[in-house]
Amino acid sequence: MRYTARMLDAKxxxxxxxxxxxxxxxxxxxxxxxxxxxxxxIENDVLKHSSDWELNSVMKNRERRxxxxxxxxxxxxxxxxxxxxxxxxxxxxx
Numbered sequence: 001m002r003y004t005a006r007m008l009d010a011k012x013x014x015x016x017x018x019x020x021x022x023x024x025x026x027x028x029x030x031x032x033x034x035x036x037x038x039x040x041x042i043e044n045d046v047l048k049h050s051s052d053w054e055l056n057s058v059m060k061n062r063e064r065r066x067x068x069x070x071x072x073x074x075x076x077x078x079x080x081x082x083x084x085x086x087x088x089x090x091x092x093x094x
Contacts (some may be wrong), residue, residue: 001026005038007084018042019091026089027067031060036069038088041054054081065090 001024007016020041026034026069036059052074060067067088072081 003038003088004091005081005086005088007086009082009084015036018046020045027060027062027065031058031067034060034088035069035071035086038086051075 001022003020003022003026005016005018006022007018009015018038018041020038024035026037029037032055035055039051039053047061053071055069055071055076057058058067058071067086069088070084070085071084071086074081
């Protein structure tokens with residue numbers, strides 16, 4: 001099944017739009033496991049290397065099948081982490 005994710009960076013105004021494939025039962029997992037599935041895609045298919053990140057909060061709306069997460073990307077030990085807002089949903093059929 002195809003999923004879509006949007007990641008926002010408030011400081012720079014940057015927005016990333018990502019599409020990734022996962023199992024049809026992805027939304028049966030916990031919210032943090034769904035975020036982990038997204039970051040697995042980012043590390044394996046986009047960055048081509050591991051990345052460090054941490055979650056500050058994450059919630060799943062079961063009725064709408066949307067996960068919203070806030071956290072930080074840790075790019076380099078010598079630089080401040082980058083806060084992010086992430087939303088993950090099933091890709092619409094249209």
